[in-house]
Amino acid sequence: MRVIGNFLWFVLGGVFMGLLWWIVGVLAFITLVGIPWGRSCFVMGQFSFFPFGKEAISREELYQQSDIGTGALGGLGNIIWFIFAGIWLAIGHVFAAVLCFMTIIGIPFSIQHLKLAGIALAPIGKTVVTREVAEAVRMQNANASLVHLRNKR
Known part of the structure; x- marks a missing residue:
């Protein structure tokens, strides 16, 4: 089902929004100071x-440790990103979602566009993994939190 969903x-x-992300990435790389944002764009x-079948999650959640993109500098990077590019990419995804919602068959695509719009607002510190890995x-983090809470008693 994922293959069919991704093909459709x-x-x-989807090719247009993906290319838009890549164009913004190229523009970010051209500025040199935008290289971290460019990497996220790609x-x-x-x-x-x-x-379909993938999910964007925090690298801190995935690796159980902070890095430069998941800490305070990543937060600052996301604010800068939001101002210069994030809002525009998010608007593009929301516009595409509204168009897809107009048809019954487009509703799953609309949901994906809305997820991507949320990611477009703050992509620094996130990575893409399969839904099963996420x-x-x-589950592993929830179990670790549960063990930690039980040991506090």
Whole structure:
């Protein structure tokens, strides 16, 4: 089902939003100071091409440790990103979602566009993994939190 969903997504417009992400990434790389944002653009652009069966999660959640993108500098980077590019990419995804919602068959595509719009607002510190990996990480983190809470008593 994922293959069919990704194929239909790509053919029916996902290619345009993915290319838009990549264009913003190229522009960010040209500025040199935008290289960290450019890298995120290429990762999220690839995700935008084929989003079904994948999920964007925090690298801190995945690796259980902070890095430069998940800490305070990542937060500052996301604020800068939001002002210069994030809001525009999010608007593009919301516009595409509204168009997809107009048809019954487009509703799953609309949901994907809305997820991508949320990611477009703050992509720094996130990585893309399969849905199974994301679920396993969340389950493992929940179990670790439960053990930690039980040991506090």
